[in-house]
Amino acid sequence: MSKLNHRIGLYNLFAEFFKEPTAELLNELPDIVGFLQDSFAILHYDIPYERYAHWKLNFADFSELKQSYTESFQYPNTNRIVPVESIYRQWTYDKGAEVAFAKEKGYLMSDAALHMQALYTEFGIEIPDEYVIMPDHICLELEFAALLLEHNAEDSYAVFISEHLTWLKEMSEDAQKKRIPKFYQEVIAVLSQFVDCELKQLEKPQQY
Numbered sequence: 540m541s542k543l544n545h546r547i548g549l550y551n552l553f554a555e556f557f558k559e560p561t562a563e564l565l566n567e568l569p570d571i572v573g574f575l576q577d578s579f580a581i582l583h584y585d586i587p588y589e590r591y592a593h594w595k596l597n598f599a600d601f602s603e604l605k606q607s608y609t610e611s612f613q614y615p616n617t618n619r620i621v622p623v624e625s626i627y628r629q630w631t632y633d634k635g636a637e638v639a640f641a642k643e644k645g646y647l648m649s650d651a652a653l654h655m656q657a658l659y660t661e662f663g664i665e666i667p668d669e670y671v672i673m674p675d676h677i678c679l680e681l682e683f684a685a686l687l688l689e690h691n692a693e694d695s696y697a698v699f700i701s702e703h704l705t706w707l708k709e710m711s712e713d714a715q716k717k718r719i720p721k722f723y724q725e726v727i728a729v730l731s732q733f734v735d736c737e738l739k740q741l742e743k744p745q746q747y
Contacts, residue, residue, distance in 0.1 A: 550685035557678040607720035624651035624675035627706040707731040
């Protein structure tokens with residue numbers, strides 16, 4: 540498998556972690572851990588194995604994984620996180636916006652979401668019904684990054700992740716602060732590290 544295919548695979552894999560979990564995902568955790576280890580080694584990304592090696596041992600059964608997902612992303616509302624770019628961005632940079640929260644964070648359908656809508660339209664992608672009010676949900680953005688790589692659109696990919704995936708560290712800090720279940724804290728942290736490595740590689744395109 541080429542370096543490019545490993546990168547595509549990583550984006551698609553992490554996207555799956557932010558969707559409703561399945562028993563298949565649980566069963567595949569040992570293979571997922573192996574894929575992460577191989578991919579980071581091939582890409583020369585310094586993400587220690589110890590940060591995800593134990594994922595395959597985290598859950599006794601599917602109900603535990605499902606509960607962790609629920610507590611991380613659904614409820615209780617006070618402790619969950621919302622893995623959507625708009626939540627971590629200023630709502631709009633339009634100086635003419637008259638809404639009171641225009642410069643605040645924490646609201647859906649920000650400028651980032653509108654830009655994602657425009658990108659999907661450009662590429663002829665239909666947003667799934669469950670994401671209509673959050674087109675900048677992390678799972679969609681990760682899949683879009685993978686799509687750009689699949690089409691060898693490295694320049695567009697570089698612009699995209701620089702514009703849309705630089706908030707992951709803040710989400711990771713939020714996950715720790717709110718003490719969501721440890722497994723999803725670690726998934727978000729490793730994802731953040733992976734994207735950070737990708738961003739750093741933009742200065743060295745000859746390595747791909």
